Each structure stands twice: as structure tokens, then as C-alpha cells.
Amino acid sequence: MKALLIIAHGSRREASNDEVRRLVIDLKARAGDDGFESVSCAFLELAEPSIPDAVDACVSDGATEITVLPYFLSAGRHVVEDIPAELDIGRRRHPDVTLRVLPYVGAESGMRDLILEMVGQGRA
Amino acid sequence: MKALLIIAHGSRREASNDEVRRLVIDLKARAGDDGFESVSCAFLELAEPSIPDAVDACVSDGATEITVLPYFLSAGRHVVEDIPAELDIGRRRHPDVTLRVLPYVGAESGMRDLILEMVGQGRA
Numbered sequence: 001m002k003a004l005l006i007i008a009h010g011s012r013r014e015a016s017n018d019e020v021r022r023l024v025i026d027l028k029a030r031a032g033d034d035g036f037e038s039v040s041c042a043f044l045e046l047a048e049p050s051i052p053d054a055v056d057a058c059v060s061d062g063a064t065e066i067t068v069l070p071y072f073l074s075a076g077r078h079v080v081e082d083i084p085a086e087l088d089i090g091r092r093r094h095p096d097v098t099l100r101v102l103p104y105v106g107a108e109s110g111m112r113d114l115i116l117e118m119v120g121q122g123r124a
Numbered sequence: 125m126k127a128l129l130i131i132a133h134g135s136r137r138e139a140s141n142d143e144v145r146r147l148v149i150d151l152k153a154r155a156g157d158d159g160f161e162s163v164s165c166a167f168l169e170l171a172e173p174s175i176p177d178a179v180d181a182c183v184s185d186g187a188t189e190i191t192v193l194p195y196f197l198s199a200g201r202h203v204v205e206d207i208p209a210e211l212d213i214g215r216r217r218h219p220d221v222t223l224r225v226l227p228y229v230g231a232e233s234g235m236r237d238l239i240l241e242m243v244g245q246g247r248a
Contacts, residue, residue, distance in 0.1 A: 011200035019198045034244050074143045076135035110238045112150055118232050120158050
């Protein structure tokens, strides 16, 4: 079973974490087309679940392949060091499960178009 | 003169800050269509220029209207409290300049499509 795991930074402001949870709900409705039976999220810090706990939960739900999307805009230390280290904990706990990490969201070329769309809408 | 100012978090990892600067270069080539004569960036912390310094620079370059895009994915404290406080410093320094703040990037509805595109490409 394929699972999609969105990793966000986490915030002291719970409304911000709830935004990520709402994103997961929206993606659940559409990621089935890409063969994902489950979509969930994890937070690097300041919110729950942690990345290793979220990996545990995916595996408990039957995941054999987990695709990880770092919901970050640039490749700072969180993306380059912290997230890989947390994922390694998950890998050690579940050596039989495939864990694939996609590029972080800001690396997607479509981000430029998204920004220009926002700027154009705000042109007034 | 209209200026576009991209505000990012800033990172101890200089390559991450350079990503934002490259984004600005890319946007410069295209934001002219939306009437922006200048595009620049500022960092909330850990990198230069600061937000008030970047506002100063826009005004020195002749900006009379600055459109601010918070390059953040969710409305944590940085977006809700810290960026508005920094922008207020710029407003007090330049009361005759219009400072308009767009929604943060993660609030854009197209973000869902962007993520699904990444997930689809990574489907393998």
C-alpha cells in the first residue's frame, strides 16, 4: 500500500498546523488518482505527530511504500539535515518499508508561475 | 514606481538564501508584465537585507508603491506577527510610500495543484 506523507515545519500557532492538516484533507480527496491510499502529515518540531511517529502510523495502516514531500520553500538546514535524520529513524524502525523523498515544494519549477499569478491578481 | 518585495525566512545555510535571490532574478525577467520595475528580497532573520533595510532600498530606487509577498507556506507567527511588525518599521520611515501585503504563498489555491503535480511526477 502506498502512502503520501507531507512534512511541515510546525508552529506554536495551532491555526498554522491546522492549515497543514486541512491541506492533507484536500489532498486525500485527489491523491487517490496517483495511487495513494493514505495521505497524512508530520511536523519537524512544535507540533504532533513527529516524523518517526507518522512513519509508524503509516506502517500500522499497512503502508509498504511511503512517499515523503517536504513542505518547505527552500533547502535550509531543516530540509538538508533535520528531515533526513528524522526519516532515518523511521527507516531503522521499518527496514522493509520503502521511503522515497520528493524534492521540497520550493524546488518545483511551477512555483514561479504560482507567485506571478498571485502578484498579477494583487495588481489591482 | 512599483516595486515587488519577496520576504523569506532566511537560513544559516547561505545556499538556501541564494535560492531566494535566484528566485528574484527569475521573477525580475517576468514581473515587468505586471508593471513592476524592480523585484528584490528581504529576510526575516539570519540573512541580509532585513525587511526595513529592503524597504529603504526600494524607496531609494524610486519606489512609490511596494507590493510585499511573504514567501511562507503557512500562517505561523512569522507571517501573522513578525513580518507585519517589520513592515511597520518601513511604513513609519516612509509614510508617503504605499506598502501592500499580498497573502503568503501557501494561501494560494494553486498550491494544491503544484503538490499534486510533484506527487504525480514522483510516482515512478
